[in-house]
Amino acid sequence: MPETLSQLLDDSVLAMPIAAGLIMGALTINVLMLVWAERKVSAWIQRRMGPTEVGPFGLLQTLADMLKLISKQLITPSNVDKPLFHLAPLLAFAPVIAAVALMPFSKSLILVQNDFGLLFVFAFGGIAVIAIFMAGWGSNNKYALLGAIRSVAQSISYEIPLILSALSVVLVVNAMGFTLASGGSIVVANGLDLSHIVMAQDQHGLWFVLVQPIAAIIYFISALAETNRAPFDIPEAESELVAGFHTEYSGMRFSMFFFAEYTNMLIVSMLAVVLFFGGWDGPVLPGPLWFFLKSYMVIFVMMWVRWTFPRLRFDQLMTFCWKVMIPLSILNLLATAFVVAVL
Amino acid sequence: MSYDFAIAAVVTLAGALLAISQANILHAVFGLAISLVGVAGIFFTLNSPFVAIMEVLIYVGGIAVTMIFAVMLSSVTNPQEKENVGRRLMAAVAAGTFFVGGALVLHHAEFADGKELLNSEHSLQAVGVNLLNRYNLAFETLSVVLLLAIVGAIVIVRKEPAMPADAEEEAA
Numbered sequence: 001m002p003e004t005l006s007q008l009l010d011d012s013v014l015a016m017p018i019a020a021g022l023i024m025g026a027l028t029i030n031v032l033m034l035v036w037a038e039r040k041v042s043a044w045i046q047r048r049m050g051p052t053e054v055g056p057f058g059l060l061q062t063l064a065d066m067l068k069l070i071s072k073q074l075i076t077p078s079n080v081d082k083p084l085f086h087l088a089p090l091l092a093f094a095p096v097i098a099a100v101a102l103m104p105f106s107k108s109l110i111l112v113q114n115d116f117g118l119l120f121v122f123a124f125g126g127i128a129v130i131a132i133f134m135a136g137w138g139s140n141n142k143y144a145l146l147g148a149i150r151s152v153a154q155s156i157s158y159e160i161p162l163i164l165s166a167l168s169v170v171l172v173v174n175a176m177g178f179t180l181a182s183g184g185s186i187v188v189a190n191g192l193d194l195s196h197i198v199m200a201q202d203q204h205g206l207w208f209v210l211v212q213p214i215a216a217i218i219y220f221i222s223a224l225a226e227t228n229r230a231p232f233d234i235p236e237a238e239s240e241l242v243a244g245f246h247t248e249y250s251g252m253r254f255s256m257f258f259f260a261e262y263t264n265m266l267i268v269s270m271l272a273v274v275l276f277f278g279g280w281d282g283p284v285l286p287g288p289l290w291f292f293l294k295s296y297m298v299i300f301v302m303m304w305v306r307w308t309f310p311r312l313r314f315d316q317l318m319t320f321c322w323k324v325m326i327p328l329s330i331l332n333l334l335a336t337a338f339v340v341a342v343l
Numbered sequence: 344m345s346y347d348f349a350i351a352a353v354v355t356l357a358g359a360l361l362a363i364s365q366a367n368i369l370h371a372v373f374g375l376a377i378s379l380v381g382v383a384g385i386f387f388t389l390n391s392p393f394v395a396i397m398e399v400l401i402y403v404g405g406i407a408v409t410m411i412f413a414v415m416l417s418s419v420t421n422p423q424e425k426e427n428v429g430r431r432l433m434a435a436v437a438a439g440t441f442f443v444g445g446a447l448v449l450h451h452a453e454f455a456d457g458k459e460l461l462n463s464e465h466s467l468q469a470v471g472v473n474l475l476n477r478y479n480l481a482f483e484t485l486s487v488v489l490l491l492a493i494v495g496a497i498v499i500v501r502k503e504p505a506m507p508a509d510a511e512e513e514a515a
Contacts, residue, residue, distance in 0.1 A: 081367075081369075119393075119396045119397075122400060122404075124399075126408070130373070133408070133411050133415075137369060137415065149415065156408060
């Protein structure tokens with residue numbers, strides 16, 4: 001078995017703090033770069049310059065923004081539901097970090113190896129939903145409440161096609177199986193284990209986007225909705241709801257929501273790479289590099305979509321989910337199950 | 344007893360206490376969610392990660408969220424209803440009976456050796472196969488119960504007193 005990083009660190013008392021610190025640091029840099037990238041991509045699409053002043057190509061702009069946010073006063077409006085208001089940013093922030101730890105960056109670089117990694121990622125997403133509720137309710141603000149209700153209705157609806165599309169990949173992995181390089185014996189593939197999904201693609205030299213194209217499209221659209229991004233950014237539609245559930249938050253608390261949002265983008269992209277684009281599989285370059293290259297490619301497409309399509313109306317969004325996405329994903333799952341059972 | 348089990352147990356109990364002590368219904372639901380996360384933690388320390396994830400995915404991500412939704416949309420976070428001693432007494436008796444009965448059943452039940460179960464491979468597959476073969480009838484009955492709940496909810500909502508004309512138009 002490949003020695004995972006968690007096994008290396010297992011003996012040390014410091015294992016937990018070191019791992020947590022590494023993840024936090026990497027994620028902070030990731031968010032800083034993503035915000036910069038989003039501003040640059042949007043500028044590029046709209047024939048503007050984007051940030052140019054701070055650092056080369058404006059690279060340090062978000063760092064400056066972050067310093068500003070840290071140094072700002074934390075404002076707690078007088079009529080908020082205090083425990084919920086204070087707890088919400090933390091609760092939005094924590095599960096996101098936990099989900100990143102489960103990702104298989106390469107065959108050996110996995111922070112937390114788990115047989116049910118795929119389900120874990122979805123479960124952490126469920127906790128984040130509660131955080132949004134807390135923020136919306138605790139803020140005692142009608143825009144925040146409306147934003148939270150929309151956001152949660154959207155998340156729990158789009159979670160269904162998201163999970164169903166991932167499930168059809170799980171079926172394929174279970175059916176294909178693969179051999180481990182060391183023993184040469186055929187292992188019963190466990191499609192819920194994220195690294196098994198990648199290994200199956202690696203070994204058969206076939207990315208699942210080719211095997212499951214419909215599932216890949218459904219996954220991508222649902223992922224856009226899950227991360228509340230345009231054209232599905234109705235929960236924080238600025239023209240009608242100010243900023244949605246985080247209207248009343250400022251300073252560091254606001255930036256924690258921001259952090260969670262951008263890290264969520266990274267998580268759904270990484271999961272897309274694991275499920276459909278062969279994970280760390282790629283020529284010449286080392287595995288983790290391929291993994292991140294592909295993830296950021298998916299993120300770039302997400303940004304591209306955001307600055308290309310107009311926002312949907314809320315009823316259009318829900319109709320699209322329940323009348324198109326869910327039936328389509330169920331059909332795809334049934335078809336996959338049928339093919340797997342017959343072959 | 345390992346200390347991670349102790350942490351999970353404390354979280355469970357603290358959440359449960361929050362759930363029954365808070366006057367604000369929404370706070371109580373959040374307490375329940377905390378308690379359920381604790382239960383998931385207990386399953387995790389008992390080497391059943393799958394059950395733990397399902398606990399979080401279904402109970403925290405699904406049921407608790409649905410409850411919060413219901414509370415939010417019905418706007419009765421601080422009920423003004425008068426305390427009814429008789430009702431409370433009945434509830435206490437019912438809960439107490441259930442607790443004592445459950446405890447008795449657990450006390451007299453014979454459990455398979457935990458270590459033996461841990462070593463059996465593919466226990467999850469076994470659960471799935473059993474669910475769809477041996478216990479298929481119970482499984483399907485449960486889904487009918489859920490369907491009834493959904494239909495019932497729609498019926499209850501539809502029977503509400505007539506809405507003002509403009510609201511009805513919007514609903515249609």
